[in-house]
Amino acid sequence: MMIDSWAQIGSTIAGLVFTLATLQQFFPHQLRVSLQQFVLASLQQFSFVQKLCDKLVSFFSPYIQITFPEYSGYWSNQAFTAIETYVGALSTTKASLLKGSLIKNSKALVLTRDDHKLSDEFDGVKVWWILDPSSSTSTSSEDKCFQLIFHRQHRDLITGPYLDHVLEQGKVIEARNKQRRLYTNNPSENWSSYKKNLWSDIAFENPATFQTIAMDPKKKEEIINDLVSFSKGKEYYMKLGKPWKRGYLLYGPPGTGKSTMIAAMANFLNYDIYDLELTTVKNNTELRKLLTETSSKSIIVIEDIDCSLDVTGERKKEGSKTKEKDEKNPVNENTSKVTLSGILNFIDGTWSACGTGRVFVFTTNHVNKLDPALIRRGRMDMHIELSYCSFEAFKMLAKNYLDLDSHELFEKIGILLKETEMTPADVAENLMPKREKKDPDSCLKSLIQALEEAKEKAKSKAEKEKTTKIKKERGKKFYASLIKKRWLFQA
Numbered sequence: 001m002m003i004d005s006w007a008q009i010g011s012t013i014a015g016l017v018f019t020l021a022t023l024q025q026f027f028p029h030q031l032r033v034s035l036q037q038f039v040l041a042s043l044q045q046f047s048f049v050q051k052l053c054d055k056l057v058s059f060f061s062p063y064i065q066i067t068f069p070e071y072s073g074y075w076s077n078q079a080f081t082a083i084e085t086y087v088g089a090l091s092t093t094k095a096s097l098l099k100g101s102l103i104k105n106s107k108a109l110v111l112t113r114d115d116h117k118l119s120d121e122f123d124g125v126k127v128w129w130i131l132d133p134s135s136s137t138s139t140s141s142e143d144k145c146f147q148l149i150f151h152r153q154h155r156d157l158i159t160g161p162y163l164d165h166v167l168e169q170g171k172v173i174e175a176r177n178k179q180r181r182l183y184t185n186n187p188s189e190n191w192s193s194y195k196k197n198l199w200s201d202i203a204f205e206n207p208a209t210f211q212t213i214a215m216d217p218k219k220k221e222e223i224i225n226d227l228v229s230f231s232k233g234k235e236y237y238m239k240l241g242k243p244w245k246r247g248y249l250l251y252g253p254p255g256t257g258k259s260t261m262i263a264a265m266a267n268f269l270n271y272d273i274y275d276l277e278l279t280t281v282k283n284n285t286e287l288r289k290l291l292t293e294t295s296s297k298s299i300i301v302i303e304d305i306d307c308s309l310d311v312t313g314e315r316k317k318e319g320s321k322t323k324e325k326d327e328k329n330p331v332n333e334n335t336s337k338v339t340l341s342g343i344l345n346f347i348d349g350t351w352s353a354c355g356t357g358r359v360f361v362f363t364t365n366h367v368n369k370l371d372p373a374l375i376r377r378g379r380m381d382m383h384i385e386l387s388y389c390s391f392e393a394f395k396m397l398a399k400n401y402l403d404l405d406s407h408e409l410f411e412k413i414g415i416l417l418k419e420t421e422m423t424p425a426d427v428a429e430n431l432m433p434k435r436e437k438k439d440p441d442s443c444l445k446s447l448i449q450a451l452e453e454a455k456e457k458a459k460s461k462a463e464k465e466k467t468t469k470i471k472k473e474r475g476k477k478f479y480a481s482l483i484k485k486r487w488l489f490q491a
């Protein structure tokens with residue numbers, strides 16, 4: 001009935017416009033202008049009537065409609081993004097018409113609805129989501145919006161718990177689908193004042209997982225449990241009045257899996273990695289700026305912290321040394337003036353709490369050289385030693401590389417691993433099949449050969465060191481006796 005009357009009004013006006021357009025060719029200019037003004041005024045009247053009718057309809061309708069535009073003024077509307085993800089996920093399970101696309105920063109094909117209308121249910125209440133049909137045909141994304149329609153009687157439920165649920169789920173799904181990024185800091189000469197380009201990023205594609213890391217299974221489980229309780233502990237940290245962050249110190253010889261562990265942590269937590277190259281950071285102010293530009297729920301890594309800076313001395317000594325350096329030698333632009341106290345502030349000073357869910361990871365080959373202040377509990381909450389390959393670790397590598405659970409050569413390898421030190425990186429290298437076809441026997445034999453060679457090398461090195469030591473001792477004794485003789489002679 002209503003549609004009929006609208007159609008009648010529409011056709012009448014269209015007819016009027018057509019008649020006027022035809023007639024105006026036969027009238028003088030002045031009259032044509034007046035006619036045009038008349039048509040425009042009629043159309044304005046019409047849109048006014050239409051708006052009025054819409055208002056009347058919505059006033060008497062039992063349904064409420066909320067619109068979520070993509071942009072709120074100049075800024076993009078965060079709610080729109082979360083709703084888009086949530087509705088996208090709904091589509092995959094409920095919509096019958098789907099469209100697949102590969103979106104930037106997403107690791108998998110994204111399926112979205114293609115029929116622009118979808119229903120959802122919450123607490124037994126039905127709601128409808130509509131991607132504004134008027135914008136679906138538009139090429140401009142500015143007027144894109146979502147409409148949520150629900151019955152008036154559920155107003156409180158939908159505007160409260162349901163929308164909270166949609167926003168939260170949207171963010172969770174977004175994080176799950178997001179392609180993780182690996183960031184590295186740009187030198188400050190390249191920072192621009194209008195563009196936030198303190199960090200450069202690429203897709204993070206390291207496939208390392210805790211399953212592929214070879215280490216003591218108990219230790220591994222301990223780390224996983226720690227990460228789980230941290231990642232789920234937002235409320236707990238809030239209750240304690242502590243910033244939601246955690247520090248891990250990974251130490252051990254080169255090739256024992258420190259960087260691999262960081263990749264596994266990122267994949268496990270689904271966090272981005274910020275790899276901080278300290279040597280390009282000029283001072284503590286720059287360090288703070290970099291920190292404020294990292295996102296929440298991310299891993300901030302400083303690799304080889306002992307090599308990056310002079311943070312190996314005692315705090316007091318180091319502090320004064322750096323101060324001296326700052327004051328007396330401020331000319332060398334390329335020298336980083338980041339101080340130990342700058343780093344300590346970076347980890348747990350006031351500024352470190354400007355984001356949440358942060359994991360700090362430091363790696364070093366020389367843990368004993370580090371200032372105790374830097375690695376004390378509370379800053380570096382967990383100290384993880386990654387060491388030479390144990391038999392347990394070897395078994396994991398054999399499973400990963402050769403798909404072997406047991407083999408007659410395992411026993412011999414176990415004995416050799418106890419007698420010599422070999423990093424998991426070297427063991428892994430030997431287990432890599434040299435030919436296209438996997439041949440476990442020859443891989444294990446090549447490992448045994450490498451272990452025996454390493455054992456021999458270590459033995460001859462130890463013998464050499466022993467001989468040098470004996471020679472040094474003899475030399476010392478000789479000089480001591482000379483000095484004694486001279487002293488006796490002088491006396």
Ligand SMILES: Nc1ncnc2c1ncn2[C@@H]1O[C@H](COP(=O)(O)OP(=O)(O)OP(=O)(O)O)[C@@H](O)[C@H]1O
Binds near residue numbers: 252256425426
């Ligand atoms: N514990 C391990 N489990 C599985 N693979 C390992 C392990 N340790 C090393 N590897 C292998 O050796 C390679 C080198 O390891 P990684 O770069 O993690 O060592 P690192 O401890 O960071 O060394 P560096 O101190 O030199 O930085 C990795 O690509 C990985 O394949």
Ligand SMILES: [Mg+2]
Binds near residue numbers: 259260303363
């Ligand atoms: Mg490394």
